[in-house]
Amino acid sequence: MSIDLTTLVDLLNRDLELEYSAAIQYINHAAVMTGAENGDLIKELKIHANEEIQHAMLLADQIDYFDGSPSVAVGAINVSDDNREMMRQDLAGEEDAINRYKVRIDQAEQLKEFALSQQLRTILAMEQEHAMDLKQALGK
Numbered sequence: 001m002s003i004d005l006t007t008l009v010d011l012l013n014r015d016l017e018l019e020y021s022a023a024i025q026y027i028n029h030a031a032v033m034t035g036a037e038n039g040d041l042i043k044e045l046k047i048h049a050n051e052e053i054q055h056a057m058l059l060a061d062q063i064d065y066f067d068g069s070p071s072v073a074v075g076a077i078n079v080s081d082d083n084r085e086m087m088r089q090d091l092a093g094e095e096d097a098i099n100r101y102k103v104r105i106d107q108a109e110q111l112k113e114f115a116l117s118q119q120l121r122t123i124l125a126m127e128q129e130h131a132m133d134l135k136q137a138l139g140k
């Protein structure tokens with residue numbers, strides 16, 4: 001399935017909105033999560049929040065490079081007052097991101113946009129680390 005650059009930029013804007021929402025969700029979950037046993041995870045969630053902001057900056061710069069207008073909309077944010085439910089919400093977000101970036105890398109390479117692909121691979125590797133942290137916390 002072939003793709004044009006305009007469509008790819010639109011998809012990158014949806015990814016950007018989901019990076020914003022991931023950062024906000026992590027800030028919320030890190031603040032709301034309780035329990036001494038979750039102390040290490042709470043620190044990790046704060047690191048994740050900062051890394052999602054880094055991803056948002058990378059995507060916004062790439063969208064601008066391709067003459068798109070970087071979105072300032074924010075995707076859906078999931079909240080809970082249950083520790084494990086928050087972990088599951090965060091893991092679901094990471095798994096969605098991993099699937100989206102795998103597709104996006106393939107699309108960037110179809111258009112021979114290899115620098116974009118390289119940036120997306122860096123983001124993908126970080127999302128996989130985020131997912132591993134959450135799986136560990138959930139005992140998966």
Ligand SMILES: [Fe+2]
Pocket residue numbers: 019022051052055097123127
């Ligand atoms: Fe991210």
Ligand SMILES: [Fe+2]
Pocket residue numbers: 022048052094097126127130
């Ligand atoms: Fe992530």
